[in-house]
Amino acid sequence: MENNSRRGFMGKAFGAVAAVGAVGSLVAMKKSWDPLPSVKAAGFTTLDMSIYNENELVVEKWRGKPIFVLKKTAKMVASQTEEQKVRDIVVDGSHFMVCIGLCTHLGCIPAYNADEEGFLCACHGGKFDWAGEVTAVPPPRGFDIPPFKIDGNKLVLGEAGPEYTQMKETGVTL
Amino acid sequence: MKNKEPLILAVVVAFSLLTYYLVEPYAHHVMHKHVESEGFAYADLPAITKTGDATRGAELVMGAGACVGCHSIEAAGMPAAMEPQDAAASYGVNPPDLSNAGIVYDEKFLANLIKNPAHALKVEHKFDEAKGQMHPMVPFYGAGGDIDQEVADMVAYLQSIAVKAEELTPAMAFENACGRCHAMSYENWTQIGTKPSFKHEKDSLAFDIKVLEYEDSIKAYMGKLPPDLSMYIRSRGEHFISTFMENPQNHLAGTAMPRVGVTAESAEKVIEHMKDSGDTKREERETIGMYVMIYIIIFAIFAILWKKQVWRDLH
Amino acid sequence: MAHFTKATSVKDWLNQRLAIEKVEKVMASEYWIPKNINFLWAMGMVLVITFALLLVSGIFLLMYYQPNVDTAFYSVNYTIMREVDFGWLWRHIHGVAASVVFLIIYIHMFTGIYYGSYKKGREMIWISGMLLFVAFSAEAFSGYMLPWGQMSYWAGMVITNLFAGGSLHADFLVEWIRGDYVPAQAFLTRFFMLHVLLIPLAILGLIGLHFAALRIPHVNNQDGEEIDFDAESKKYLAGDKAGSKVMRFANDFMSKDMMVVGIYLIFFFYLVFWNYGFAMDPVNFDPADGLKTPAHIYPEWYFLWSYEILRPFSVDIGLIAFGFAQVIFVLLPFLDRSPNTVPANRRGLFAIWFWLMLVNMIVLTAMGKLPPEDPYSTVGFYSAIIFIVQWILLPIITTFEKKA
Numbered sequence: 001m002e003n004n005s006r007r008g009f010m011g012k013a014f015g016a017v018a019a020v021g022a023v024g025s026l027v028a029m030k031k032s033w034d035p036l037p038s039v040k041a042a043g044f045t046t047l048d049m050s051i052y053n054e055n056e057l058v059v060e061k062w063r064g065k066p067i068f069v070l071k072k073t074a075k076m077v078a079s080q081t082e083e084q085k086v087r088d089i090v091v092d093g094s095h096f097m098v099c100i101g102l103c104t105h106l107g108c109i110p111a112y113n114a115d116e117e118g119f120l121c122a123c124h125g126g127k128f129d130w131a132g133e134v135t136a137v138p139p140p141r142g143f144d145i146p147p148f149k150i151d152g153n154k155l156v157l158g159e160a161g162p163e164y165t166q167m168k169e170t171g172v173t174l
Numbered sequence: 175m176k177n178k179e180p181l182i183l184a185v186v187v188a189f190s191l192l193t194y195y196l197v198e199p200y201a202h203h204v205m206h207k208h209v210e211s212e213g214f215a216y217a218d219l220p221a222i223t224k225t226g227d228a229t230r231g232a233e234l235v236m237g238a239g240a241c242v243g244c245h246s247i248e249a250a251g252m253p254a255a256m257e258p259q260d261a262a263a264s265y266g267v268n269p270p271d272l273s274n275a276g277i278v279y280d281e282k283f284l285a286n287l288i289k290n291p292a293h294a295l296k297v298e299h300k301f302d303e304a305k306g307q308m309h310p311m312v313p314f315y316g317a318g319g320d321i322d323q324e325v326a327d328m329v330a331y332l333q334s335i336a337v338k339a340e341e342l343t344p345a346m347a348f349e350n351a352c353g354r355c356h357a358m359s360y361e362n363w364t365q366i367g368t369k370p371s372f373k374h375e376k377d378s379l380a381f382d383i384k385v386l387e388y389e390d391s392i393k394a395y396m397g398k399l400p401p402d403l404s405m406y407i408r409s410r411g412e413h414f415i416s417t418f419m420e421n422p423q424n425h426l427a428g429t430a431m432p433r434v435g436v437t438a439e440s441a442e443k444v445i446e447h448m449k450d451s452g453d454t455k456r457e458e459r460e461t462i463g464m465y466v467m468i469y470i471i472i473f474a475i476f477a478i479l480w481k482k483q484v485w486r487d488l489h
Numbered sequence: 490m491a492h493f494t495k496a497t498s499v500k501d502w503l504n505q506r507l508a509i510e511k512v513e514k515v516m517a518s519e520y521w522i523p524k525n526i527n528f529l530w531a532m533g534m535v536l537v538i539t540f541a542l543l544l545v546s547g548i549f550l551l552m553y554y555q556p557n558v559d560t561a562f563y564s565v566n567y568t569i570m571r572e573v574d575f576g577w578l579w580r581h582i583h584g585v586a587a588s589v590v591f592l593i594i595y596i597h598m599f600t601g602i603y604y605g606s607y608k609k610g611r612e613m614i615w616i617s618g619m620l621l622f623v624a625f626s627a628e629a630f631s632g633y634m635l636p637w638g639q640m641s642y643w644a645g646m647v648i649t650n651l652f653a654g655g656s657l658h659a660d661f662l663v664e665w666i667r668g669d670y671v672p673a674q675a676f677l678t679r680f681f682m683l684h685v686l687l688i689p690l691a692i693l694g695l696i697g698l699h700f701a702a703l704r705i706p707h708v709n710n711q712d713g714e715e716i717d718f719d720a721e722s723k724k725y726l727a728g729d730k731a732g733s734k735v736m737r738f739a740n741d742f743m744s745k746d747m748m749v750v751g752i753y754l755i756f757f758f759y760l761v762f763w764n765y766g767f768a769m770d771p772v773n774f775d776p777a778d779g780l781k782t783p784a785h786i787y788p789e790w791y792f793l794w795s796y797e798i799l800r801p802f803s804v805d806i807g808l809i810a811f812g813f814a815q816v817i818f819v820l821l822p823f824l825d826r827s828p829n830t831v832p833a834n835r836r837g838l839f840a841i842w843f844w845l846m847l848v849n850m851i852v853l854t855a856m857g858k859l860p861p862e863d864p865y866s867t868v869g870f871y872s873a874i875i876f877i878v879q880w881i882l883l884p885i886i887t888t889f890e891k892k893a
Contacts, residue, residue, distance in 0.1 A: 010483040011740060014476040014747070021469060025545075031574035032549050038572060178711075179527045186529075186596060189851065196855035197790045198767050204859055205785050360567055405566055409774035452774070455570065455577045462578065463762030470758050474751030481748040484740055487730045488524060 044158035046151075049091040055130075057112035059101055062146055062157040066101035066109055068132075076117070076130055084131035086172050087142065089163065092153040099132045099143035145173040209417045209424045214438040219286045219294060224323045226330025234328050238317035239288075241272065241328075249273035249335045258354075258366040259388040265310045266395035268354050268365075268388070276333035277342050278350045283435030284332065285325045288314045295432035296423055339439060344447035347440045351419075352403065355392055355431075357385075360404035360451045365389065396430045407448040415448065416441055515704075517739035521722045523710035524736050530708065531749035532597040538750050539590045539757075540696075544689070546583040549576070554635065556681040558674050561637035562776045581761045581769075587629055588768035589757060591791035594622060602821065603843060605830040606709040612822040613702040619819045621695045624688055629789065631684035634677060638773030643786050645672040645680075651811075655804040671779060713831035713893075785860065793857030794850045798877075800861060801870035810873060817880050824883045827890035835893050838886045842879060849875050 045062040052058055052071040060067040072088075072095040080088060089096045103110050103121040110121035110128060118135065119128040127136035132143040149161030160168075167173050232250075235241045246254035248271055254261070258268040275284065287294040291311040292301040301309040317324050337346075349363065357364050364385045372378040393399045407415060417424060419441050422431040436444065449456060496502035503509045514520075553573055555564040569576035598618070601607055607615035630648065634641045649672065653663050668675030707718055716734050725733035736742060760768070767790065772783050788796050799811040817824075829836055833843040849872055856869035 010476075010480040011744070014480040017473050017476045021473060024469070028575045028578065029545075029549065032552070032576060032579065034574055036568070036572045182527055182529060189847065190592060190596075193790070193851050193854055194767065196851070197793065197858045201855070201858040360571070405774045405776075408769075409771045411771065452566075459577060459581075459762055463758075466758050466762065467755070470751070470754050474748070474755055477744075477747040477751035481744040484744040488736055488741060489731060 044156060047155045047157065048153065049094065049096065049155050050153050052094075052096070055114050055117065057114070060157075062100075065146075067146060067157065068097065068099050068101040068112070068143065070097040070112070070130060071095070072097060072130065080131065083133060084129075086167065086170065087131055087133070087145070089145075089148070089150075089155070091150055091155055096155075097130060097132050098148060098155065098157075099145050101143070103128075103139050104134075104141050104144065105139040141174070206414075209414075211413075211417050212420055214280065214420055214436070214441060216280055216283050216286075216435070219282055222282055222285045222322070222326050222329070224320070224326040226323075226326035226328070226333075228327070228331045228334040230324075231327035231329070231331025231334075234317060234324055235272075235331055239314055239324075239328055240312070244269040244311070246271045247273055247335070257384070259384045259391065262388050262391035262395075267310065267392060269311070270350065270354055272332060274336045274342065274346065274350055276329070276331075276336035277339060278336075278347055278437070278440045279435045280437045281329050281333065284329045285322075287435060288325050288328060289321065294435060296421065297430065297432050299428060300430055342440070342443060344443040344450060347436075347443035348447040351434050351436050351440060351444055355396070355400040357402045358404050358448075358451055359402055361447075365392065398430075400431065403448060403451070405452045407445065407452040412445055415445055419444065517743075518737050519722070520704070520738035521718050521725075521735040522708050522738050522742045523714075523716055524734055525710040525712060525714065526708070527711060528745070528749050529596065529600040530742075531746045532593055532600060534743075534746040535593050535750055535753050536590065536597060537696075538754075539586050539593060540692075542582055542586045542757075543590065546579040546586065547685075549573075549579040550583055551685060556635070556678050558637060558677055558777070561635060561677065565636045566774070578761075581765055584768045585757065585761045585765050587632060588789065588791070589760065590625065591629070591789075594625065595791070598622070598818075599843075599847060602846075603833045604709055604711065605713055605825075605832070605836075607822045608825065608830045609828065610706040611702075611709065614699065614706070615822050616819060617695055617699040617702050621692065621699060622818075623815075624692045624695055626792070628684060628688045628692065629791070631680040631688065633773075633789065634672075634680045635684065636773055637677060637777045639775040639777055639781075639783050640770055640773040640786065642672055642777035642779065643782055644788060645676060647786065648788075649676075651799075651808065655808050709830070711832065713829075715830075787858050790854065790858070793855075794853035797853040797857035797869045798873045800857070801866060801873055810877065813877065813880075821883075824880065825887045826884050827887040829890060829893040831893045837890055839890060842883065842886060845875070846879055849879070 043063050045060065045067070047060060047069065049069075052069055054071045054073045055076075056071070058069045060069055077088075077095045087097065089098050101109050103123065103126050105121065105124055105126050108121050108123040110119040110126065112119050117130045121127070121139070124138050125136065126134070126139040128139070128143060129135050132145075134140075134142055145164065145167055146157050147160040148164050149156045149159040150163060235247075241247075242252055244265065246252055246269075250273070254271065256264070261268045279287075283294055290313050292298045292303070292309040295309075297309065301307045314325065314328075315321075345361070348358070353363060354365055362369050365388050366385055369381060369385075372381065389399055410418070414425070418426075419434060419436060421433050422429050423433070493505055496505065500509070550565075550569060553564060553569050553576065555561055565580065569580055571577075573579075601615060601618070630644075634645050649663050649666050652666055653659050664670055667673070668679060707716075710716065714734075718735060721733050721735040725735060725737075730736075770789075772785070775783070787793065795811060795814045798814045799807045801807070802810055825839075827836070827839070833840045852868065852872045853876065856865050856872060859865040861869075
């Protein structure tokens with residue numbers, strides 16, 4: 001394209017203006033890709049913690065993922081080690097193990113055995129205890145804990161309350 | 175070579191505008207008759223001549239008026255006795271809660287409604303007393319005194335318990351005036367109320383069944399199911415909706431839809447709510463529109479300047 | 490193996506492999522365009538820009554649209570219009586562009602007819618252009634089905650009923666096209682396929698053909714003058730830009746193209762944000778209801794003229810007239826028997842033919858929208874007759890045309 005360079009200025013200026021429009025369009029396009037408000041709103045699940053029974057695993061759902069809710073027995077609570085205590089979630093006087101029900105190895109959903117009070121992941125034989133800690137490899141770490149907030153006798157998943165923030169900062173969960 | 179471009183442009187624009195005019199404003203004018211707004215004056219109804227007293231009105235509403243026999247008044251601590259779908263099964267339609275009737279509806283309309291419901295609502299073609307077809311709402315024949323004074327008192331009471339005009343939101347206006355017959359799914363509104371979110375599918379389905387039972391009752395009462403209004407502001411337009419609310423018979427002679435008797439302000443709020451449903455992003459459209467127009471004018475100016483620069487040597 | 494030398498620059502590397510310099514010369518800097526043209530010559534670029542707007546806005550609509558009879562309407566009017574960030578903008582752009590593109594197509598077409606740009610070596614430009622018109626019409630129709638509103642459904646019902654062929658009663662053909670007895674799920678998804686894949690591919694191919702057909706005979710000019718492009722381009726390259734009768738496509742012609750596009754976009758975006766009712770008919774904001782025909786059905790404005798040729802006659806004659814109207818424009822280069830490639834105002838009777846055709850098509854358009862009752866149906870009837878007669882007369886008037 002032959003443009004006498006001293007007169008090519010206006011062409012370049014026009015090109016710059018057009019580029020501004022293109023960038024604006026790209027911003028709008030990026031936003032159209034964003035998750036929809038209804039998707040983000042569905043990102044919060046409220047659990048009524050009064051309905052659970054001791055040593056009975058209940059699987060809830062949060063952001064499409066399974067959530068393990070296990071109400072601890074008095075014996076379990078009494079025997080908690082320091083590591084297990086930092087994972088403990090206390091709502092309205094009861095102690096719970098609440099975590100994302102996915103094996104931290106490669107993402108399968110482990111099964112709970114109430115008699116043995118432990119989880120077994122069928123995919124590669126990983127094991128977790130009732131507090132969510134690893135008892136047999138290959139999983140690299142205990143179950144991840146979702147952001148949660150304690151609200152009376154309810155637990156709101158998706159919101160980061162002070163207890164969760166503490167857990168995250170001290171490395172209890174990723 | 176004379177520059178013919180201004181003439182050519184004029185010819186192209188003229189023919190385009192002519193086509194647009196014939197196909198849009200003119201054709202739509204021919205297809206749809208224009209109904210003038212009556213200003214929500216309800217001119218056919220006689221005016222209230224007495225000054226109402228809210229205290230006497232309260233006694234009448236609770237007592238001789240027998241209103242609370244069918245109507246709940248949450249604002250006065252009188253909740254509904256039956257669930258909406260059960261009330262609809264009994265009466266044909268769910269009698270409205272009267273808490274905000276005093277602010278949503280026109281006072282002259284209310285006074286006339288109490289004395290002769292079918293007449294004020296303009297449904298006498300459906301409920302002809304002479305033929306024994308009684309409107310489900312029994313007219314008030316007076317409590318022994320001056321009926322016009324009594325009715326004025328009852329209206330005054332309703333106005334006293336209602337929220338203030340500033341507190342009446344578009345959603346409230348819609349739910350009161352339209353929501354008992356019309357669903358608005360895009361706002362999650364069913365005729366029996368906003369649908370809550372349920373954890374268990376069973377509960378969600380149970381709610382849906384109640385809505386369907388209600389709709390069966392209203393279908394039987396009205397002759398057909400009143401349409402979902404989610405997109406009506408775009409399919410009918412503001413003027414049609416406003417004049418239709420004012421007097422449905424002007425647009426659809428013989429329709430079962432009653433003249434609901436809203437004030438002009440309530441009508442505006444209802445329309446605002448319908449816009450929230452069917453034209454949600456209108457404010458963003460205006461704002462972004464302004465920015466885009468400014469940008470595109472700058473774009474055109476730069477394009478013109480570039481063209482002039484390039485063409486200096488070509489002429 | 491061709492001879493390759495070590496590249497001296499990125500440009501040289503690409504040049505040895507893709508001949509980019511030659512391509513650039515042929516397509517841009519040495520694509521010689523006559524100077525004696527007016528802004529109507531920019532309509533092609535305006536169409537390219539409008540088509541690009543349709544493609545891009547279409548891509549974002551496609552991300553959220555659901556081609557299912559139960560969720561289509563909701564996916565458009567709730568998800569896209571209310572939930573998706575800027576979803577309303579893509580929808581408005583897409584709807585307005587789909588309508589405005591036909592205004593530009595008609596201006597572009599009538600420019601070609603006026604200046605005789607379909608003659609003397611340019612017949613393939615005209616034919617490929619008319620095929621593009623057909624492809625765009627099919628694209629517009631298939632797209633209109635997608636929101637699955639009342640107009641979508643009933644337009645789909647009526648237009649597919651045409652294929653029953655009147656007295657031929659070819660109902661099997663209608664059912665085959667629909668994939669069902671009535672417009673239903675199969676109908677929606679196949680028109681979705683046509684709209685999103687097949688017809689856009691055809692359009693892209695036809696645009697390639699249209700540009701190729703234009704490149705070789707060169708662009709026409711306002712006076713129909715036969716220009717010696719070799720001589721004139723030599724003048725230009727020797728430095729006499731003002732004296733030469735030609736200019737480069739890039740940047741000379743393109744800068745004027747962009748100026749017209751800039752002004753067009755002001756008008757276009759005004760419509761997108763404030764005056765879009767003509768492109769998004771209110772009737773289509775009612776969800777489709779197979780048991781209730783709307784009080785007034787009509788096609789989009791750009792189909793009204795041919796709809797009105799169908800309407801005034803009895804079924805079989807109407808279908809024949811309608812078929813005639815679709816095909817006849819393609820035959821223009823062969824029906825015009827005069828060799829004169831000059832603007833219509835210098836072609837005697839042809840000038841009258843031209844303006845009458847233009848005005849008559851506007852009358853047909855208007856009558857097509859109006860209800861089929863008097864006086865509109867009478868006017869429409871005579872307009873349709875005039876249309877047919879004009880085409881029959883064309884070979885006759887042009888045979889006797891004086892050499893310009």
